[in-house]
Amino acid sequence: MRTSWSFRSAGQLVFGRGAASQIGTLARRIKLSRLFLVTDQRLASAGLVERVVVSLADAGIQVEVFQGGEPEPAVTTAIKAADLAAQFAPDGILGLGGGSNMDLAKIVAVLLAHGGQPAQYFGFDNVPGQVLPLVCVPTTAGTGSEVSHAAVLTDTANQIKVSTLSQYLRPALAVVDPAFTDGCPQKVTADSGIDALTHAIEAYTAIDFNQLDAQDGVPVAYEGRFPLGECLAEKAILLIGRHLVKAVQDGSNTAARDGMALGATIAGLAFSNCAVALVHALEYPIGGAVHVSHGAGNGLLLPYVMRYNLPVRSAAFANIAMLLGETCFGMSEDQMAERAIAAVERIRAAIGIPQRLRDLDVRREQLPALAEKAFAIKRLMGTNPRQPTQADLVEILNQAF
């Protein structure tokens, strides 16, 4: 039983429209002079890579650009990027992109510092020490990877998403410039945006820190719900509720882009300290088995998992309803809690997230195997406020089918 909680973030977080022009000077200030930049071709075509390279060059920083990033990156891609990085011998790694490229950058930073294969670091706390300093610059709003301790790859052989979690994976520097999300395609805006909402809601409704099955002082992947995390999650839910649908419907709405960039980063601070839980656990095998983005998979599952958690998180759900702008005047707590689920379903529909697993070409006979894989991710079972059996997971997936 824990009686204390702790909180961590990136070493420095710089946020603001136009902040990207400072990347070079900020990186210099933390003594970086030779950066390996992990990104992808779409961001090069969008002109964002050039903007970062110019800022770095102006500060006298040498850069090698790797444009081989891909959505939901494979383990093999991380190995390839690390091999190229090793030849350049950088003193830091910069991840530019959505969660996919930032996570790739994190694994490259691990491999350059400690060698070996990505698989030996999967799970929590298997990175033995400091990694190469990481600079993360998100172009989606988003995963929160710029402040988080997580990196997610796809294990294509075993058809599952695999997480590496370590406090050493928190970037030394995160530069969040909402302008970098201005050109984010509509579908990516929707998918990554509802991922951020999922982070905030899972953090806000996680098991309480003092109920977590772990002793004080023992490092844990997630702390559970604690007051500072709750503050952050509330603010993130409010911002995302206010701005996500607008950002998807009109990508040129800069106020909505700014609100989402802030909401997603704050959601990253919330979940990477409190927790993610059942939604993410169920998404990892689904994302490994069928072609669906992490965000769309989470968005699909979120209301079904909320329904499962409702009996033990009624008060939190009632607050979520209000944060998402539902009119709850005169309602009981239980009625308000129901409205939270309705609000998430409304947002999900408005931004075009699929609503049923069958729409993703998941077959009903796959559900027990998917539940089994999700159930094996013990750390995410343990952070859920209601402890599920494997049969419960099959039932949730059946509901979502």
Ligand SMILES: NC(=O)c1ccc[n+]([C@@H]2O[C@H](COP(=O)([O-])OP(=O)(O)OC[C@H]3O[C@@H](n4cnc5c(N)ncnc54)[C@H](O)[C@@H]3O)[C@@H](O)[C@H]2O)c1
């Ligand atoms: N590390 C963490 O803490 C964490 C948290 C949640 C999710 N994730 C992982 O992050 C990945 C998903 O990341 P994501 O949702 O940010 O999407 P993404 O990084 O997979 O990007 C999706 C696509 O959008 C393109 N794109 C991104 N920004 C763009 C922009 N501004 N302009 C034009 N194109 C742009 C990318 O090039 C890519 O092709 C998944 O692998 C997921 O598991 C990681």
Ligand SMILES: [Fe+2]
């Ligand atoms: Fe996520």
